[in-house]
Amino acid sequence: MQGFAAPALKKVRVGCIGLGMRGPGAVHRLANIPGVEVVALCDIYKERVDAQQAWLKKNGKPPAREYIGPEAYKALCESDLDAVYNATSWEMHVPIALYAMEHGKHVFVEVPSAFTVEECWALVEASERTRCHCMQLENCCYGEAEMLALNLCRKGLLGELVHGEGAYIHDLRDLCYADWAPKPTKDKYGYASFWRLKHNVKHKGNQYDTHGLGPVCEYMNINRGDRFDYLVSLESDQFNYEFYGRSKFKGHAWKENLKVAMGDMNTMLIKTANGKSIMVQHDVSSPRPYSRINRVTGTMGAFEGITFLSDYADAKGNLPEAKDVLCAGGCHCRFGWGEKPGDPVHGYFDAKESDEMREKYRHPLWRPEISKVAKAIGGHGGMDFIMDLRWCYCLQNGLPLDTDVYDLASWCCLAELSERSVRNRSCSVDIPDFTKGGWKTAKPLDIVDVDLKKMGFDVNNIKKDNSALSV
Protein backbone atom coordinates (compact mmCIF):
# COMPACT_ATOMS: atom_id res chain seq x y z
CA MET A 1 0.00 0.00 0.00
CA GLN A 2 2.99 2.37 -0.03
CA GLY A 3 2.31 4.89 -2.79
CA PHE A 4 -1.06 3.23 -3.40
CA ALA A 5 -3.61 5.32 -5.30
CA ALA A 6 -7.25 4.24 -5.52
CA PRO A 7 -9.25 5.00 -8.66
CA ALA A 8 -10.32 8.67 -8.73
CA LEU A 9 -13.74 9.46 -7.25
CA LYS A 10 -15.69 12.26 -8.87
CA LYS A 11 -17.70 12.65 -5.72
CA VAL A 12 -16.52 11.49 -2.30
CA ARG A 13 -19.42 10.15 -0.24
CA VAL A 14 -18.50 10.03 3.44
CA GLY A 15 -20.13 8.41 6.45
CA CYS A 16 -19.23 10.06 9.77
CA ILE A 17 -19.22 7.84 12.85
CA GLY A 18 -18.81 9.37 16.32
CA LEU A 19 -20.44 12.77 16.76
CA GLY A 20 -19.23 13.77 20.22
CA MET A 21 -16.85 16.67 20.80
CA ARG A 22 -14.68 16.04 17.74
CA GLY A 23 -17.00 14.53 15.12
CA PRO A 24 -19.31 17.53 14.44
CA GLY A 25 -16.38 19.68 13.27
CA ALA A 26 -15.51 16.96 10.75
CA VAL A 27 -19.09 16.91 9.44
CA HIS A 28 -18.95 20.69 8.92
CA ARG A 29 -15.53 20.66 7.27
CA LEU A 30 -16.35 17.81 4.89
CA ALA A 31 -19.75 19.23 3.95
CA ASN A 32 -18.00 22.49 2.98
CA ILE A 33 -15.62 20.82 0.51
CA PRO A 34 -16.91 20.78 -3.08
CA GLY A 35 -17.32 17.26 -4.46
CA VAL A 36 -17.72 15.80 -0.97
CA GLU A 37 -21.04 14.80 0.57
CA VAL A 38 -21.72 13.64 4.12
CA VAL A 39 -24.17 10.88 3.22
CA ALA A 40 -24.42 9.10 6.58
CA LEU A 41 -24.28 10.03 10.26
CA CYS A 42 -23.83 7.55 13.10
CA ASP A 43 -23.60 7.70 16.88
CA ILE A 44 -24.89 5.77 19.85
CA TYR A 45 -26.94 8.81 20.88
CA LYS A 46 -29.82 9.99 18.74
CA GLU A 47 -29.52 13.63 19.87
CA ARG A 48 -25.99 13.77 18.47
CA VAL A 49 -27.13 12.51 15.06
CA ASP A 50 -30.11 14.88 15.16
CA ALA A 51 -27.85 17.87 15.86
CA GLN A 52 -25.70 17.17 12.78
CA GLN A 53 -28.72 16.45 10.59
CA ALA A 54 -30.09 19.85 11.66
CA TRP A 55 -26.75 21.50 10.82
CA LEU A 56 -26.78 19.97 7.32
CA LYS A 57 -30.34 21.22 6.78
CA LYS A 58 -29.57 24.72 8.09
CA ASN A 59 -26.59 24.96 5.78
CA GLY A 60 -28.44 23.83 2.67
CA LYS A 61 -26.76 20.41 2.41
CA PRO A 62 -28.63 17.23 1.44
CA PRO A 63 -29.90 15.14 4.38
CA ALA A 64 -27.77 12.19 5.51
CA ARG A 65 -28.89 8.63 6.30
CA GLU A 66 -29.05 8.03 10.06
CA TYR A 67 -27.52 5.14 11.98
CA ILE A 68 -28.11 5.05 15.73
CA GLY A 69 -26.78 2.55 18.27
CA PRO A 70 -23.51 0.80 19.25
CA GLU A 71 -23.61 -1.67 16.32
CA ALA A 72 -25.23 0.66 13.78
CA TYR A 73 -21.82 1.43 12.27
CA LYS A 74 -21.99 -1.98 10.59
CA ALA A 75 -25.01 -1.05 8.46
CA LEU A 76 -23.32 2.26 7.63
CA CYS A 77 -20.17 0.44 6.45
CA GLU A 78 -22.26 -1.98 4.40
CA SER A 79 -24.16 0.88 2.70
CA ASP A 80 -23.33 2.68 -0.54
CA LEU A 81 -20.56 5.18 0.27
CA ASP A 82 -16.84 5.65 -0.37
CA ALA A 83 -15.20 6.60 2.90
CA VAL A 84 -15.78 6.20 6.62
CA TYR A 85 -14.67 8.96 9.01
CA ASN A 86 -14.16 7.44 12.44
CA ALA A 87 -14.20 9.94 15.32
CA THR A 88 -15.42 7.52 17.98
CA SER A 89 -13.83 6.81 21.34
CA TRP A 90 -10.59 4.85 21.32
CA GLU A 91 -11.91 1.31 21.81
CA MET A 92 -14.00 1.58 18.63
CA HIS A 93 -11.24 2.77 16.29
CA VAL A 94 -9.95 -0.62 15.22
CA PRO A 95 -13.26 -2.59 15.05
CA ILE A 96 -14.88 0.09 12.89
CA ALA A 97 -11.78 0.51 10.67
CA LEU A 98 -11.58 -3.24 10.04
CA TYR A 99 -15.30 -3.52 9.34
CA ALA A 100 -15.19 -0.57 6.94
CA MET A 101 -12.27 -2.00 4.94
CA GLU A 102 -13.84 -5.47 4.86
CA HIS A 103 -16.80 -3.77 3.18
CA GLY A 104 -14.67 -2.00 0.60
CA LYS A 105 -14.61 1.45 2.21
CA HIS A 106 -11.60 3.72 2.65
CA VAL A 107 -11.27 4.56 6.30
CA PHE A 108 -10.01 7.68 8.08
CA VAL A 109 -9.44 7.18 11.76
CA GLU A 110 -8.96 9.71 14.53
CA VAL A 111 -5.84 9.62 16.67
CA PRO A 112 -4.61 7.33 18.08
CA SER A 113 -6.03 4.87 15.57
CA ALA A 114 -4.75 1.81 17.50
CA PHE A 115 -2.95 0.99 20.74
CA THR A 116 -1.32 -2.44 20.36
CA VAL A 117 1.12 -4.09 17.97
CA GLU A 118 -1.48 -6.75 17.19
CA GLU A 119 -4.11 -4.16 16.27
CA CYS A 120 -1.58 -2.38 14.05
CA TRP A 121 -0.76 -5.57 12.15
CA ALA A 122 -4.50 -6.29 11.76
CA LEU A 123 -5.02 -2.86 10.13
CA VAL A 124 -1.97 -3.28 7.86
CA GLU A 125 -3.13 -6.72 6.72
CA ALA A 126 -6.71 -5.54 6.12
CA SER A 127 -5.57 -2.52 4.10
CA GLU A 128 -3.22 -4.65 1.99
CA ARG A 129 -5.85 -7.34 1.40
CA THR A 130 -8.79 -5.05 0.64
CA ARG A 131 -6.77 -2.32 -1.19
CA CYS A 132 -8.60 0.28 0.88
CA HIS A 133 -6.85 3.32 2.31
CA CYS A 134 -6.51 3.33 6.08
CA MET A 135 -5.27 6.77 7.10
CA GLN A 136 -4.82 8.20 10.56
CA LEU A 137 -6.31 11.68 10.88
CA GLU A 138 -3.16 13.33 12.24
CA ASN A 139 -4.17 16.95 11.86
CA CYS A 140 -0.93 18.29 13.38
CA CYS A 141 0.94 17.19 10.23
CA TYR A 142 -1.03 20.02 8.59
CA GLY A 143 -0.34 22.76 11.17
CA GLU A 144 1.10 25.92 9.70
CA ALA A 145 4.39 25.70 11.62
CA GLU A 146 4.69 21.97 10.93
CA MET A 147 4.16 22.49 7.21
CA LEU A 148 6.65 25.36 7.19
CA ALA A 149 9.18 23.02 8.80
CA LEU A 150 8.35 20.32 6.24
CA ASN A 151 8.93 22.83 3.46
CA LEU A 152 12.33 23.83 4.93
CA CYS A 153 13.31 20.17 5.18
CA ARG A 154 12.16 19.41 1.62
CA LYS A 155 14.11 22.40 0.27
CA GLY A 156 17.23 21.07 2.02
CA LEU A 157 17.67 24.21 4.14
CA LEU A 158 18.36 22.23 7.30
CA GLY A 159 20.80 19.91 5.52
CA GLU A 160 20.74 16.24 6.44
CA LEU A 161 18.32 15.80 9.33
CA VAL A 162 19.78 14.30 12.49
CA HIS A 163 17.30 14.71 15.35
CA GLY A 164 13.62 15.52 15.82
CA GLU A 165 11.48 16.32 18.87
CA GLY A 166 7.75 16.39 19.34
CA ALA A 167 5.30 16.26 22.22
CA TYR A 168 1.76 16.17 23.40
CA ILE A 169 1.81 18.38 26.45
CA HIS A 170 -1.78 19.32 27.13
CA ASP A 171 -3.43 19.68 30.53
CA LEU A 172 -6.53 17.50 30.04
CA ARG A 173 -7.47 17.01 33.70
CA ASP A 174 -10.64 19.14 33.54
CA LEU A 175 -11.78 17.31 30.42
CA CYS A 176 -10.97 13.85 31.79
CA TYR A 177 -12.79 14.33 35.11
CA ALA A 178 -15.79 16.19 33.63
CA ASP A 179 -19.19 14.51 33.73
CA TRP A 180 -20.75 13.55 30.42
CA ALA A 181 -23.08 15.96 28.63
CA PRO A 182 -25.47 14.78 25.89
CA LYS A 183 -24.81 17.86 23.76
CA PRO A 184 -21.18 18.96 24.15
CA THR A 185 -20.72 22.75 24.32
CA LYS A 186 -17.82 25.01 25.33
CA ASP A 187 -18.95 24.92 28.98
CA LYS A 188 -20.43 21.45 29.18
CA TYR A 189 -18.57 18.45 27.88
CA GLY A 190 -17.12 15.17 29.11
CA TYR A 191 -16.46 11.66 27.88
CA ALA A 192 -19.16 9.00 28.19
CA SER A 193 -18.28 6.74 31.15
CA PHE A 194 -15.00 8.66 31.50
CA TRP A 195 -13.48 6.53 28.72
CA ARG A 196 -10.37 8.66 28.33
CA LEU A 197 -9.56 8.81 32.06
CA LYS A 198 -10.14 5.05 32.38
CA HIS A 199 -7.53 4.36 29.71
CA ASN A 200 -4.97 6.46 31.59
CA VAL A 201 -5.90 4.81 34.89
CA LYS A 202 -4.75 1.48 33.40
CA HIS A 203 -1.80 2.38 31.18
CA LYS A 204 1.68 3.76 31.42
CA GLY A 205 3.83 4.89 28.51
CA ASN A 206 3.10 7.35 25.74
CA GLN A 207 -0.52 6.58 24.86
CA TYR A 208 -1.00 9.59 22.57
CA ASP A 209 2.17 10.20 20.63
CA THR A 210 1.06 11.08 17.13
CA HIS A 211 0.48 14.87 17.42
CA GLY A 212 4.17 15.46 18.12
CA LEU A 213 5.63 12.44 16.38
CA GLY A 214 3.69 12.49 13.08
CA PRO A 215 5.14 15.74 11.69
CA VAL A 216 8.67 14.78 12.77
CA CYS A 217 8.29 11.46 10.92
CA GLU A 218 7.34 13.36 7.79
CA TYR A 219 10.39 15.64 8.09
CA MET A 220 12.68 12.66 8.70
CA ASN A 221 11.21 10.35 6.01
CA ILE A 222 10.26 7.58 8.41
CA ASN A 223 9.00 4.60 6.36
CA ARG A 224 10.32 6.39 3.24
CA GLY A 225 14.08 5.94 3.41
CA ASP A 226 14.43 5.37 7.13
CA ARG A 227 12.49 3.52 9.81
CA PHE A 228 12.16 3.21 13.57
CA ASP A 229 14.60 0.65 14.98
CA TYR A 230 14.12 0.67 18.76
CA LEU A 231 12.91 2.84 21.63
CA VAL A 232 13.45 3.48 25.30
CA SER A 233 10.82 5.15 27.44
CA LEU A 234 11.07 6.68 30.91
CA GLU A 235 8.27 8.16 32.95
CA SER A 236 7.82 10.10 36.17
CA ASP A 237 5.50 8.62 38.77
CA GLN A 238 1.94 9.87 39.01
CA PHE A 239 1.42 13.06 41.04
CA ASN A 240 -0.73 15.56 39.21
CA TYR A 241 -3.90 13.62 38.37
CA GLU A 242 -4.07 12.42 41.95
CA PHE A 243 -3.34 15.87 43.42
CA TYR A 244 -6.10 17.28 41.19
CA GLY A 245 -8.58 14.60 42.30
CA ARG A 246 -7.78 15.17 46.00
CA SER A 247 -7.99 18.96 45.80
CA LYS A 248 -10.93 19.38 43.48
CA PHE A 249 -13.28 16.53 44.40
CA LYS A 250 -13.20 16.26 48.19
CA GLY A 251 -15.83 13.75 49.31
CA HIS A 252 -16.57 12.49 45.77
CA ALA A 253 -17.22 8.74 45.71
CA TRP A 254 -14.29 7.88 43.42
CA LYS A 255 -12.73 11.03 41.97
CA GLU A 256 -11.12 12.10 45.27
CA ASN A 257 -8.94 9.02 45.71
CA LEU A 258 -8.61 7.75 42.16
CA LYS A 259 -5.31 5.97 41.51
CA VAL A 260 -3.87 6.51 38.03
CA ALA A 261 -1.18 4.22 36.56
CA MET A 262 0.02 6.71 33.95
CA GLY A 263 2.89 8.89 35.17
CA ASP A 264 2.76 12.62 34.51
CA MET A 265 5.70 13.07 32.14
CA ASN A 266 6.73 10.33 29.74
CA THR A 267 9.81 10.75 27.57
CA MET A 268 10.38 8.30 24.74
CA LEU A 269 13.55 8.15 22.65
CA ILE A 270 13.61 6.43 19.28
CA LYS A 271 16.69 5.39 17.32
CA THR A 272 16.21 5.00 13.58
CA ALA A 273 17.80 2.48 11.24
CA ASN A 274 19.88 5.28 9.65
CA GLY A 275 21.25 6.37 13.04
CA LYS A 276 18.99 9.39 13.65
CA SER A 277 17.19 10.10 16.94
CA ILE A 278 13.72 11.30 17.92
CA MET A 279 12.40 12.39 21.31
CA VAL A 280 8.67 12.37 22.03
CA GLN A 281 7.09 13.56 25.28
CA HIS A 282 3.62 13.00 26.68
CA ASP A 283 2.10 14.86 29.62
CA VAL A 284 -1.66 15.37 29.92
CA SER A 285 -1.89 15.99 33.65
CA SER A 286 0.52 18.79 34.60
CA PRO A 287 -0.52 22.41 34.98
CA ARG A 288 1.66 23.82 32.21
CA PRO A 289 1.20 25.47 28.81
CA TYR A 290 0.33 23.43 25.75
CA SER A 291 3.22 22.32 23.56
CA ARG A 292 3.98 20.01 20.66
CA ILE A 293 7.65 21.13 20.75
CA ASN A 294 8.06 20.59 16.98
CA ARG A 295 11.84 20.77 16.77
CA VAL A 296 14.12 19.39 14.07
CA THR A 297 17.86 19.77 13.63
CA GLY A 298 20.13 18.96 10.72
CA THR A 299 23.66 19.44 9.48
CA MET A 300 22.87 23.00 8.31
CA GLY A 301 20.27 24.38 10.70
CA ALA A 302 17.35 23.91 13.02
CA PHE A 303 13.68 24.74 13.36
CA GLU A 304 11.52 24.88 16.44
CA GLY A 305 8.11 26.17 17.36
CA ILE A 306 4.42 25.58 17.02
CA THR A 307 3.01 29.09 16.95
CA PHE A 308 3.83 32.36 15.28
CA LEU A 309 4.30 35.34 17.55
CA SER A 310 2.43 37.63 15.18
CA ASP A 311 -0.73 35.53 15.72
CA TYR A 312 -0.69 36.89 19.27
CA ALA A 313 -0.36 40.55 18.33
CA ASP A 314 -3.21 42.91 19.25
CA ALA A 315 -5.18 44.96 16.70
CA LYS A 316 -2.40 47.57 16.58
CA GLY A 317 0.21 44.91 15.87
CA ASN A 318 1.76 45.05 19.38
CA LEU A 319 3.25 41.78 20.48
CA PRO A 320 2.32 40.37 23.90
CA GLU A 321 4.53 40.59 26.97
CA ALA A 322 7.38 38.12 27.17
CA LYS A 323 5.59 36.07 29.84
CA ASP A 324 2.62 35.52 27.53
CA VAL A 325 4.86 34.75 24.61
CA LEU A 326 6.51 32.06 26.68
CA CYS A 327 3.15 30.37 27.06
CA ALA A 328 2.36 30.78 23.39
CA GLY A 329 5.53 28.94 22.42
CA GLY A 330 7.07 31.19 19.81
CA CYS A 331 8.60 30.04 16.59
CA HIS A 332 12.33 30.08 16.12
CA CYS A 333 14.40 28.89 13.30
CA ARG A 334 17.96 29.23 12.15
CA PHE A 335 19.14 27.66 8.99
CA GLY A 336 21.22 28.03 5.86
CA TRP A 337 24.41 29.58 7.27
CA GLY A 338 24.01 32.60 5.01
CA GLU A 339 20.54 33.49 6.31
CA LYS A 340 21.46 34.98 9.66
CA PRO A 341 24.59 37.08 9.90
CA GLY A 342 26.27 37.59 13.25
CA ASP A 343 26.41 35.15 16.14
CA PRO A 344 25.54 31.77 14.63
CA VAL A 345 25.02 30.13 18.03
CA HIS A 346 22.74 32.58 19.84
CA GLY A 347 21.34 34.29 16.76
CA TYR A 348 17.76 33.11 16.68
CA PHE A 349 15.40 35.00 14.42
CA ASP A 350 13.33 37.47 16.37
CA ALA A 351 9.57 37.86 15.93
CA LYS A 352 9.89 40.10 12.86
CA GLU A 353 12.45 37.85 11.20
CA SER A 354 10.40 34.75 12.07
CA ASP A 355 7.48 36.36 10.27
CA GLU A 356 9.64 37.05 7.24
CA MET A 357 10.64 33.39 7.22
CA ARG A 358 6.99 32.45 7.60
CA GLU A 359 6.17 34.31 4.41
CA LYS A 360 9.23 33.25 2.46
CA TYR A 361 8.89 29.55 3.20
CA ARG A 362 5.15 29.30 3.72
CA HIS A 363 3.94 25.86 2.65
CA PRO A 364 1.70 26.03 -0.45
CA LEU A 365 -1.17 24.43 1.50
CA TRP A 366 -1.09 27.52 3.79
CA ARG A 367 -1.10 30.11 0.99
CA PRO A 368 -3.57 32.95 1.67
CA GLU A 369 -6.45 31.65 -0.49
CA ILE A 370 -6.43 28.31 1.38
CA SER A 371 -5.65 29.62 4.86
CA LYS A 372 -8.50 32.13 4.57
CA VAL A 373 -10.97 29.29 3.94
CA ALA A 374 -9.28 27.06 6.54
CA LYS A 375 -9.54 29.72 9.24
CA ALA A 376 -13.18 30.46 8.38
CA ILE A 377 -14.24 26.82 8.41
CA GLY A 378 -11.98 26.14 11.35
CA GLY A 379 -10.66 23.29 13.45
CA HIS A 380 -7.52 24.07 15.46
CA GLY A 381 -6.75 27.27 13.61
CA GLY A 382 -7.42 25.71 10.21
CA MET A 383 -5.15 22.67 10.20
CA ASP A 384 -8.05 20.22 10.57
CA PHE A 385 -9.64 21.66 7.45
CA ILE A 386 -6.40 21.52 5.45
CA MET A 387 -5.96 17.86 6.42
CA ASP A 388 -9.49 16.98 5.26
CA LEU A 389 -9.17 19.11 2.13
CA ARG A 390 -5.98 17.31 1.17
CA TRP A 391 -7.19 13.72 1.55
CA CYS A 392 -10.45 14.55 -0.23
CA TYR A 393 -8.43 16.10 -3.08
CA CYS A 394 -6.27 12.94 -3.26
CA LEU A 395 -9.34 10.69 -3.45
CA GLN A 396 -10.94 12.92 -6.08
CA ASN A 397 -7.79 12.83 -8.22
CA GLY A 398 -6.65 9.25 -7.68
CA LEU A 399 -3.48 10.30 -5.83
CA PRO A 400 -1.67 8.45 -3.03
CA LEU A 401 -2.49 9.84 0.43
CA ASP A 402 0.14 11.70 2.43
CA THR A 403 0.28 9.05 5.14
CA ASP A 404 -0.68 5.41 4.88
CA VAL A 405 -1.49 2.41 7.02
CA TYR A 406 2.23 1.77 7.67
CA ASP A 407 2.64 5.25 9.15
CA LEU A 408 -0.46 4.67 11.23
CA ALA A 409 0.93 1.35 12.49
CA SER A 410 4.46 2.58 13.24
CA TRP A 411 3.23 5.62 15.15
CA CYS A 412 0.47 3.83 17.06
CA CYS A 413 2.30 0.66 18.11
CA LEU A 414 4.53 2.84 20.31
CA ALA A 415 1.72 3.06 22.89
CA GLU A 416 2.20 -0.61 23.76
CA LEU A 417 5.96 -0.63 23.22
CA SER A 418 6.66 2.47 25.31
CA GLU A 419 4.51 1.02 28.09
CA ARG A 420 6.55 -2.18 27.93
CA SER A 421 9.76 -0.16 28.27
CA VAL A 422 8.46 1.94 31.20
CA ARG A 423 7.33 -1.17 33.06
CA ASN A 424 10.78 -2.75 32.59
CA ARG A 425 13.08 -0.04 33.92
CA SER A 426 13.17 1.72 30.54
CA CYS A 427 14.70 -1.23 28.68
CA SER A 428 15.09 -0.90 24.92
CA VAL A 429 12.29 -2.39 22.84
CA ASP A 430 12.49 -3.27 19.13
CA ILE A 431 9.92 -1.61 16.85
CA PRO A 432 8.41 -3.76 14.07
CA ASP A 433 8.91 -2.87 10.42
CA PHE A 434 5.32 -2.80 9.20
CA THR A 435 6.52 -2.03 5.64
CA LYS A 436 8.41 -5.37 5.54
CA GLY A 437 11.41 -3.68 3.91
CA GLY A 438 9.35 -1.32 1.73
CA TRP A 439 10.85 1.69 3.60
CA LYS A 440 14.12 1.17 1.73
CA THR A 441 12.64 2.11 -1.63
CA ALA A 442 9.54 4.18 -0.82
CA LYS A 443 9.75 7.81 -1.98
CA PRO A 444 9.67 10.66 0.60
CA LEU A 445 6.51 12.73 0.84
CA ASP A 446 6.65 15.50 -1.73
CA ILE A 447 5.69 19.15 -1.19
CA VAL A 448 2.00 18.38 -1.55
CA ASP A 449 -0.72 20.77 -2.70
CA VAL A 450 -4.32 21.03 -3.88
CA ASP A 451 -5.88 22.86 -6.83
CA LEU A 452 -8.82 24.80 -5.37
CA LYS A 453 -10.10 25.88 -8.79
CA LYS A 454 -10.19 22.30 -10.00
CA MET A 455 -12.16 21.42 -6.87
CA GLY A 456 -14.63 24.17 -7.64
CA PHE A 457 -13.97 26.13 -4.46
CA ASP A 458 -15.42 29.61 -4.36
CA VAL A 459 -13.08 31.10 -1.75
CA ASN A 460 -15.05 34.33 -1.54
CA ASN A 461 -18.22 32.56 -0.60
CA ILE A 462 -17.23 30.81 2.61
CA LYS A 463 -19.21 31.55 5.75
CA LYS A 464 -17.46 31.55 9.14
CA ASP A 465 -18.62 28.59 11.20
CA ASN A 466 -18.26 28.67 14.98
CA SER A 467 -20.82 26.01 15.72
CA ALA A 468 -18.46 23.07 16.41
CA LEU A 469 -16.04 22.77 19.31
CA SER A 470 -12.40 23.11 18.29
CA VAL A 471 -11.04 20.37 20.54
Ligand SMILES: NC(=O)c1ccc[n+]([C@@H]2O[C@H](COP(=O)([O-])OP(=O)(O)OC[C@H]3O[C@@H](n4cnc5c(N)ncnc54)[C@H](O)[C@@H]3O)[C@@H](O)[C@H]2O)c1
Ligand atom coordinates in the same frame (compact mmCIF):
# COMPACT_ATOMS: atom_id res chain seq x y z
N1 LIG B 1 -6.96 15.17 16.19
C1 LIG B 1 -7.33 15.94 17.20
O1 LIG B 1 -6.92 17.09 17.34
C2 LIG B 1 -8.30 15.41 18.19
C3 LIG B 1 -8.91 16.25 19.13
C4 LIG B 1 -9.84 15.72 20.00
C5 LIG B 1 -10.15 14.37 19.95
N2 LIG B 1 -9.52 13.57 19.04
C6 LIG B 1 -9.86 12.16 18.93
O2 LIG B 1 -11.19 12.06 18.44
C7 LIG B 1 -11.83 10.90 18.98
C8 LIG B 1 -13.15 11.29 19.62
O3 LIG B 1 -12.89 12.17 20.70
P1 LIG B 1 -14.06 13.06 21.32
O4 LIG B 1 -13.40 14.06 22.16
O5 LIG B 1 -14.99 13.50 20.25
O6 LIG B 1 -14.81 11.97 22.24
P2 LIG B 1 -16.37 11.91 22.58
O7 LIG B 1 -16.54 10.88 23.62
O8 LIG B 1 -16.88 13.29 22.83
O9 LIG B 1 -17.01 11.42 21.21
C9 LIG B 1 -16.97 10.10 20.77
C10 LIG B 1 -18.31 9.82 20.14
O10 LIG B 1 -18.27 8.50 19.61
C11 LIG B 1 -19.52 7.90 19.87
N3 LIG B 1 -19.40 6.44 19.84
C12 LIG B 1 -18.77 5.64 20.72
N4 LIG B 1 -18.92 4.35 20.37
C13 LIG B 1 -19.66 4.35 19.24
C14 LIG B 1 -20.17 3.33 18.41
N5 LIG B 1 -19.98 2.04 18.69
N6 LIG B 1 -20.88 3.68 17.34
C15 LIG B 1 -21.14 4.98 17.06
N7 LIG B 1 -20.68 6.00 17.81
C16 LIG B 1 -19.96 5.68 18.90
C17 LIG B 1 -19.91 8.43 21.23
O11 LIG B 1 -21.30 8.30 21.50
C18 LIG B 1 -19.46 9.87 21.14
O12 LIG B 1 -20.49 10.71 20.67
C19 LIG B 1 -10.81 10.31 19.95
O13 LIG B 1 -10.11 9.32 19.28
C20 LIG B 1 -9.87 11.44 20.26
O14 LIG B 1 -8.58 11.00 20.61
C21 LIG B 1 -8.63 14.08 18.16
